[in-house]
Amino acid sequence: MTRPSVIERRRFLAGTGAAAAALAAPGLVRAQGAPIKVGEINSYSTAPAFTLPYRNGIALAVEQVNAGGGLIGRPLEFVHRDDAGRPEDAVRHAGELINNERVDLLAGTYLSNIGLAVSDFARQNRRLFVASEPLTDAIVWAQGHRYTYRLRPSTYMQAAMLAEEAARLPAKRWASVSPNYEYGQSAVRWFKALLQARKPDVEFVAEQWPALGRIDAGATVQALAAANPEAIFNVTFGADLTNFVRQGNTRGLFERRSVVSVLTGEPEYLDPLGEETPEGWIVTGYPWDQVNTPEHTRFRDAYRQKFNDHPRLGSVVGYDTVNAIAAAIRRAGAVDNEKLVDAFAGLTFQSPFGGVEFRAIDHQATLGCYVGKLAVRNRRGVMTDWRYADGKNYLPPDAEVRRLRPQG
Amino acid sequence: MVVNSLVIQLLNGLASASALFLVASGLSIIFGVTRIVNFAHGSFYMLGAYVAFSITRALPVEAFDVLGELGPHVRFWGGIATAALVVGLVGIAIEIAVLRRIYHAPELFQLLATFGIVLIVQDATLAIWGPENLVGPRAPGLRGAVYILDQRFPQYELLLIAIGPAMLGLLWLLFHRTRWGTLVRAATLDREMVAALGVDQRKLFTGVFLLGAALAGLGGALQLPRETLNLQMDLSIIADVFVVTVVGGMGSVVGAYLAALLIAELQALMLLAPPFTIAGIEIAFAKLTLIPSFLVMAAVLIVRPYGLLGRPQAAARVAGAAEPVLRLATPELTRIGLAALAALALLPLAFGDYTVAVATEIAIFVLFTASLHFIMGPGGMASFGHAAYFGLGAYACGLAVKYWAAPMGVGLAFAPVLAGLGGLLFGWFTVRLSGVYLAMLTLAFAQIVWSIVFQSDALTGGDNGIRGVWPDEWARDKAVYYALAVALCIAGTLLLRRIIYAPFGYALRAGRDSPLRAEAIGIDVRRVQWIAFAVSALFAGIAGGLFAYLKGSVFPTYVSIPKSVDALVRVLLGGVQTVSGPIVGAIVFTGLEEQLARATEYWRAVLGVVIILLVLAFPEGLAGFAQRRWERWRGGGE
Amino acid sequence: MSVLLVESLRKSFGGVEAVAEVSFAVEAGEMLALIGPNGAGKTTCFNMVGGQLRPDGGRVHFAGRDITSMPPRAIWRLGVGRTFQITATFGSMTVAENVQMALLSHRGRLWNWWPRATRLYREEAIRLLAQVGMEDQADRACSVLAYGDLKRVELAVALAHDPKLLLMDEPTAGMAPAERIGLMDLTGRIARARGIAVLFTEHDMDVVFAQADRIIVLNRGRLIAEGAPPQVRADRAVQEVYLGSGSTFGGH
Structure with a gap:
């Protein structure tokens, strides 16, 4: 239960209402271009049991991607935000991530209602959103739209x-x-x-x-x-x-x-x-x-080595969120929003669980x-x-x- | 068979009642003597469970081997008792470090401080015990079940059933057969009198906190064999405990037991009722688990305004100084205010979309806070459930979009209507009470609204809310929407301010200052308060509507207890007795939250500490403090 | 016709008879003192007349109208002013605003949402304050006033709607002796000048015998004497009650 050291931009308050001093995070790879930024929102303070292993999975995958030279010559960076279990906060963070942090796409969310809120924000603002954990069917069906894809197997x-x-x-x-x-x-x-x-x-x-x-x-x-x-x-x-x-x-x-x-x-x-x-x-x-396929064993060993803990399902979801995004960027060959959205349709990538496809028909991944x-x-x-x-x-x-x- | 089920279910209710009673009795005792509505009581409960978990795990089994067969029992029950004691000591620490310093502040400030403690304890628990749910050990010798009417019933539940009345008996002996207990009872009736008798109040208060916190800790520790330990335990029990305490009558231990029994039995029996249909609507009691306790509370309070066994509170005769005189702003202050408004209007020109969105949010919360302040300050009615009206406003917009695909104008017009109607309905009951009971009834109504919204999937979309509530095309641009929201919010806030200074506001204040005198000069105090309540709800509804269109969606969280508490915190931070207080409070608190949520992992604890420091440093609120400094600097005022 | 007519008023608290079969009347311009030892039922009587308490039996008529069990605000609207044993004023308002509040209510402007209340009827309030000698303190907060001054403010408030009847429960309690006479003298002059009927209770017998036109005496909830001051002073039953209860019967 050690807290993960996550690569993220941290701000510390100099005092109430005072300007916050920004501390640059140590990048693992001194990459060539500016980093590709993913704005990631999740219920870190209200559902830590699920979101912390998930964030570990992300950290592991980001490290692996960057160790391999990044994506299209640029390092990958995740910026995390805590929605405190409130959809309205998640929407605020989404705005902040896009406008202030200038992230290239949005990802994350654990609770269904927050996933739907961010998805609706994504539709309104025409931004790619990779919903990693929420289970609700509405996110790909009744409320589905061009800009949202969902990873985890649904309800x-x-x-x-x-x-x-x-x-x-x-x-x-x-x-x-x-x-x-x-x-x-x-x-x-x-x-x-x-x-x-x-x-x-x-x-x-x-x-x-x-x-x-x-x-x-x-x-x-x-x-x-x-x-x-x-x-x-x-x-x-x-x-x-x-x-x-x-x-x-x-x-x-x-x-x-x-x-x-x-x-x-x-x-x-x-x-x-x-x-x-x-x-x-x-x-x-x-x-x-007990899952001893080569791809899962590789993932489990790497995870254990980095965090001295066994993976949870959230770890796999976090890990696959990064893998899916990486695969899409490689496929699109760019981080242009519309091109990325198109790249996700029918995208295949390798999960520790096996091959996965993001279905073009409803944007649901076939992760099982x-x-x-x-x-x-x-x-x-x-x-x-x-x-x-x-x-x-x-x-x-x-x-x-x-x-x-x-x-x- | 049916009868058997019924009997077993009654036993289940008894077991739940015991657990509720232990926590509620502690809260009731603390309130009776200190008049503190202890929001942190759920935190004591949670701490009790976690501490007991650690102790029962840390005590080495071998160390108890010398006791032979008794060993495991001593180890387990010793752990439970120690945990209760530890929590009692934590209670003392909090009383001495925080609450003792603010006994002379207005009563609600202590509530604010205990809310800060809730936040700190939440993060401390996360830091110490980690995020995963913990499953405690079962009680030795009580792992199994006994057969009652051919059904298996857990032995431990039987023990719990006995513990409730046993504890009630012990408390009765403590209060009726010891000098200390007699003093506590006397202080519950009239604490000035006890002080006048030369009793050291500080010791009495500290002792009461020890007892109350230890009872809550015991309640938590006893849950070890039956409840999973998790970080939401504090808030999930506090609402129930408030209900029990209020239904029983604040300060009455016997009342707390009766109320716990009533509510626990109701909840248990309800699960047996099969669904039935009235007028084409299927009603499944099993689906309405959250509502009955609040309905019971509302019903009891309407019939018995002080709970089942409660007594009217003796008005505290030295409850701080009298409220200060409200005076119109001086021309200088008005100019400063206008300059600030002009600066606000220019904001979008200078900053990006996100800053503008946050500023919009702040503007909305200024109006929401001002609406609550309207009934809390001039009205003297502390609403613990003001989010109900904010939420009704938001849902009015959401429903208008969902069912009529209505444009924004319709939604924004419908918002104050629905919220105002809600205020009229709930306010009619609310203004018949006063003080803590009034606050609790508002909480009950808010919880009823929340439960309906949260659990009626078909109508409101349940917890998934209503999405697609975006502004019309012309107002999509963040700067345009900002202008609209700021214009409406400032207009609303200024209008409320205007009303406070108008005859109606004076009549409202008259009813607060002295209902006796107000009635004796022809003011229908209840009616004035009722209408003020509805007006306040109406403005909260406007804020809620604007919030819905800002976020593009409506969720049950808009009606939730934290939203109500946040509003309360904003009002108190700014200062209840200044007209500009809500504005200052909303800006400071919303800004603080926004900064903290991004900046630190343990932002809740930091926020809690900041709240407590603010309460200790500025017991009259930030604006109240500023006003006093200003007056001193100007050499005016009395 | 009497301004106030009380007939057979009764009230019990938990089986104890606080007021039993009390009847009396007050005429316009008359100062009627209601006296009696502690616990005699004076305040209970007052509260039943003023509407704060509901009587168990009997009637209260004001200016020919049955006002029994009406709420206080309705009784006030008919023209009954009231001061309390423990002063009840609005602590968060200035002295003038306290009086203005009564004027706003009297003129039916309580439900106005726009005008600045503090500017409405200010002159009129100042005039009323001047009558009780409080105009200099018009802009002070009520919460900082001396007790005697608060009593004066209450009197000004009670006079604001031109009442036909004033109910004054212990109007001089907590005041210095010299002040007491002054305040009741003032009340007496105003009442006689305007033809206001005044019903008051009072502990200070100097005040009572100096100001009252007529006195009624209550003991254990029953009326035991009624009449002009000299008559009551000479009443054997009254003397017994006062001597028996250990109270000083002032004025000897």
Whole structure:
């Protein structure tokens, strides 16, 4: 949990209201031209558990890019801003990054609402925005537009991966527990629709909608148990998830019941569960310790060497954000905004997870994730029986995408 | 089966009630004696949990082996008790270092200081314990469950159920069977009287802070086996704790328990209710988890203005000096003000787009702050939920765009209407209360608005908000929009200022200074306050509308508690009792936040420290301080 | 017709009868003193007449109109001025503005949003202040005034709407003896000149016997005597109450 030393421009206040003295950051490579600047906005102060590994991933990739001589002869530089979990602050930072820092493109965001706010800013100001982490489907579909591309597998994709697994289970009576906001609502909606499309006789007998971060875990578990479902679809995460799991374990909610759960296999959520990890849950996630493909091993070793810590999913997302941007700049051969936007359409690049493409049709990357089962080994939660679910296989047919995304 | 579920759910409610009660009782006791609304109480709770985590982990298992079977129990419970004590000591440190210096400042200033503490504790916790959620150990011997009505029920929850009433009993004994407790009770009723009896108030206050903070710490530490430790614990509990304390009656420990019981049971039982349909609208109680506690609070306060077991507060007889006389600005000051306005108008010529955007934001916050100041200063009504009206204004614009694709003019006209109507509705209830209760009711209304906005995905877009709320083509240019916003905000602020000096403003101030006298010269104080509340909401709505078009989008964060708190901070920083205070406060605070957010990693802690220093240095606010210096320099004034 | 007519007023607090079957009347231009030992129910009586308290029974008529249980502001509008035992003024306003506030209310201009209040009715306020000898202090903050001066300001405020009845609860409490006589003498002159009925309570018997046209005596919530000053002074029941309660019965 050491804080990352990130290459960024830092300002220190000389006093309240006084002019801030700017300290130039040490560039790793004395490159030929002025640096290519990426303005990156994320919830560093409100969601540090997710954003700090992510920023490490960025730092690692930027270092590698610059060590290799930069891009089109220029070094790459990221300028980070903390949105404090507030979309309105993110929009302000976006303006500042473009007008004052003169960044060439925008990237980042973790929360869906902030991703959407910056995306809307990007549309309004005709600037490329590479949305790295937000999951909402709206960012590429209902609210999609020319200037925004999204990297991480979306709510729909995760729900589709799990619906596929859920359809193989014998369970017919399902219940869901989900944080009551857009992400939770969409995840449940897609999961229901996709599961019932595969198995029409499935019914949903109970829904619990705890407020995000405020779950009353004992009462929620009890209410689910009262409906006596055969299987449960879980969308809670973070502190809500841990509390839910603890109460569920003690009260035996998960015994003789299947549980299908979004994101729970990601180290960000799995690590805190430790020995209380519920065994047998079917989850999406990232078994960082077991993926031994050459590209992932290379990434994991480099990450460990630089930060003395294991990568989280956020680390991969941060790392890939840089890789995608680098690939686009190489493809465009310039940092001209419109050319870069065009370069992203159909762009392919190599992720630690394998080859990824930014689809021209809806600007969604085909980055996938791992689907497997949870188990406890050495008092730690791990994923077993996992497989890589390539994102390209979990997106709706093109005709459906065209209906979901405003064309033109 | 249904009955079984019901019974188990009641037990769940009891367990949650205990946890809430421990934290709320501490807050209630602190308020009863010191009259401090301690925003940092959630921070004590969070610290309790984190400290207990570290202690129970740090204590070596072997060291307790000599105790045999008792070893693990002593280790665990010793850790919990030590954590409570440590938090109590932190409470003392804060009381001595910060709060003791400002007991004579206006009451709200102490609230501001505790808000600074919240920010510092947040960053300190992040620095010490790191960003990842932590899962604490389970209580030894209480890991499992027992069967109740064929259902498994965690043993630890049973223990919690018992701890609540046990603690209530202990507190009762403390307050009724010890001299110290009797003094605390007496001080809750009348603290001047206790002081007159020769009791050392400082010791009493420090002791009360120790007790209150330790109770919160204990509440946090006891969560170790059931709640995940995370950095949002402080703010997620503080709203609930405020509700419980207010519903029970500030200063009443028994009331706090009753209220905790009421609210926890309601929340637990609600989850069992199946969705049903009224007039074609599906209502799922399970989806409305955030609203009921605030509805209960609003309902209780309307029927019992001082909570279930609360008493009207004895007006503090030496609560600082009387409010200063408001006088019209001297011609000199007016000239300075006009020069500043001219400088503002020329800003876009000299600076880039971003600076102009920030300046626009500041202008908007000046109006928002001025609107809050209008009811807080001349009105004497501290609103803790003014973001509700700012947010309603913003959502008016958002909804106008979303449903009618309306041009900006329509949105900006609709904003004050919706916010003003909100102010009329909520204000009607609000002005029937006073002091902390009034503040808490405004908070409740704001939370209700927030919950509706946040959880009604279909209408408001939920947390994803409404986007595409950009200005019309002619006002797209940042400089043009700046001119528009600044013109409207300055006009609004000056209009509010004008009203303060007009007969209506005087009537409002009369109602604040002496409701008795005001009524005795024919002023309908409630009505005046009600209309003032609505007017204030209306102007906040204009600010919210302008903010929506500046950001291009509307989000529930506009209605959130932090937005309300920020507004409060701006008013207090500038100074409540000066008309120019809100302007100074808005500029300083917004500027500070903007600079800090970019400049440092631990910007919250820095902001917290700055707030506390400002409170200690300028207990009458920046503008109040400047005014006094000015008057002294001019040799005028009394 | 009496300006104020009180009939069988009753009020209990938690079973204790504070005021029981009290009836009296005040005529225009008359100074009626309501006296009695501590806890006799004087302030309770006052607050029921002024509208601050709702009586349990009985009626209050003002100028022929039933004003029982009306809110204070409505009673004021009918022409009843009031001063309080503990002065109630607007601390954040100047002396003149306190009086102007009453004038603004009287003229129905409270809901004006534009004009500068401090400039409205200022001369009139100064004239009222002059009547009570406070014009020199018109621009001082009310919060810094001496207590006796505050009482004068309250009197000026109470006179602002040309009342037909003045209710003065302990108008001279906290004043120096010499000041007391002065203030009540002033009140008496104004009241007689304008035909204002004055109902006042007072502890200082020198003041009472010097100024009152008539006196009513309350003990334990009941009226025990009524009449002209000499008559009341001679009343055996009154003497007993005052001697019994240990209070000094001034004026002997």
